[in-house]
Amino acid sequence: MIYLDYNATTPIDKQVADAMIPYIYGNYGNPSSNHELGERTKEAVAEARSKVAKLLNCSANEIIFTSGGSESNNPVLKGVAHTYHHKGTHIITSEIEHPAILNPCNYLEKMGCEISYLPVNKNGMVDISKLDKMITEKTILVTIMHSNNETGTIQPIKEIAKICHDHDVLFHTDASQSLGKVPIDVQELDVDFLTIAGHKLYSPKGIGALYIKNGIKIESLIHGAGHESGRRAGTENVIFDVALGKACEVAQEALQNNKISQLTEYFYYELKNIFGNKMQLNGDLDNKLPNTLNISFIGYDGAKLLADLGEDIAASTGSACHSGATSISPVLKAMNVPSEIARGAIRFSLGKYTTKEELDIVLKRLNDMHK
Template sequence: MIYLDYNATTPIDKRVTKAMEPYIYDIYGNPSSSHELGKKAAKAVKKARSQVAKLLGANSEEIIFTSGGSESNNTVIKGVAETYQDQGNHIITSQIEHPAVINACKYLEKKGFQITYLPVDKYGMVDVEDVRKAITDKTILITIMHANNEVGTIQPLKEISEIAHKNEVLVHTDAAQSVGKIPTKVNELGVDFLSVAGHKLYAPKGIGALYIREGIEIEPLIHGGGQEFGKRAGTENVIFAVGLGEACEVVNNNKLRKLTDYFYDSLVNEFKDSIILNGHPEKRLPNTLNVSFKGMDGLEVLNQLDDIAASTGSACHSGKKEPSRILKAMDIDNQIAMGAVRFSLGRYTTKEDIDKVMEQLTNCIKFD
């Protein structure tokens, strides 16, 4: 199979698997134990934490391990809400966030919080001025994703953070799609919280990380022991933490922009103006190509391809197909949105893979 669905998940890198193996079979101690096996496990977690911190340009003490991006997002949103509710009950987010952000915000709405869901432009980008106008004296958090999972558009986080901090508002970003693909240095972005999902960067599913800027205290999502500096209880997942640390160590996506551009140019050369790019033409993840096949159904396009994994731009609800809410928020025409297919390239994608996909697309798609 030719795999072009790396934004959905990635295979585990063999170097990551190799790093994890000793902690599966031999070094199985509890990191909280005082004996040798426990000390070795604790040392491994410490190393992994420093590897994640290095990739993000953070201090090790600012990184906590979680079960994934969804837990990291929920920890921040619910934790800030509970900790700062005496200062305000207003949170700002966007209409195109991951469900782990949207649904956490909807949960808080039931608890009396006010949520502003900012619109996006035709490229899927939040307007910085909309952020500025939305801030009130009750705003306690702005949570805007770094890059969108469907169209790859990268948000102006640095500018958003500057506005937020001038108004003494905390900033969180869901960086599940961007970590490992583009620079995600927390100080350059200016964020107070940043979520990482391991399975998006060649680590296992079920492991993530959360950056919490030094000096910020929020109520934990999970209460219990004092693990993770008291910010996330539960015996550490040593095996997967080691995997995530190694994945952060071996990040390298230098070839992706060139290969994605080659794919897009090939599509345009073959199908001309019957291909429409969804997302920002430049400020977009280097591996993400969301295109609409004019007058066609994205699912039908994929069904005609043999052994090629990609995603469509539509969702099925109660037997009725609808365009994705992301494309709807971008105000893309329904018919165009229904023809969307997301191809997301990754570490193991080759030019030969792209040529084979193009050959199949050319053979099976005929425009009038």
């Protein structure tokens, strides 16, 4: 299989798998237990939390382990709506957010919240000039993704955070797609909340984390015993916590390696050589994730083109959460990509195991089909 769908999910890194093994077969204690096995797992969770915090440049006590990106997003949206309802009920997001943001927003709208949606330009960048005008005295939260999962466009998070804080409004960013691909420093970005999804980072599905800046308190989504400093009840998932910690440690070491960006650039310009003006990049070439290309092949149907490439090539005609949909991607629609061009879109997302030889196979097949 030639796997070019790393934005959908990643394989588990061997170093991550190896780190999990001692907690699968031997160290099975409950971190809340006051005996040796409990102490071992308690220390393992604390070490994992510190590794996640180090990658984000924050304190370990600002990290909450969750079951993934969706669970990290929901406590922010619903927790802020509940805790700050006395201040207001207005939340701002963007038109290109992942369903893990849009659907909780839809839910909150039914509960009486007002949701506003920032538009984006042709490159998929939010229009921050409109944010200042959207914020009202009832605005309690702004949530904008760090980078888009379909186009890879990176948003001006630091600038958005400043606008929010100038208005005394909390700011959340979903960095599920970005972490490990580009440096993320929560101190520099000055965000109040940040979401992590482990399976985008070479750790297992079913683990994630939420950064909450010290001093901010919101109502917990899951009530029970006092796990995660009382912010997320449930016995700690030690095996997966350790996995995410190791994945963050590995990612920190790999951030300086530009192999993926070089391969992505090579692939893009080779595609240009083949298709010329019969292809269009959807997104911002100069301000995107280093592994992501959303390409519209003009005059082609993206789904058919991908199928014709062969079953041994894995890519996507949109995000994984939209697979099976017959309509064009909502993200491309928000970017005002004409429907006839959007229909030919394929997202290629590379990863640490991608090779030039694999890309050359894909390029040859595309070239043969284009002739």
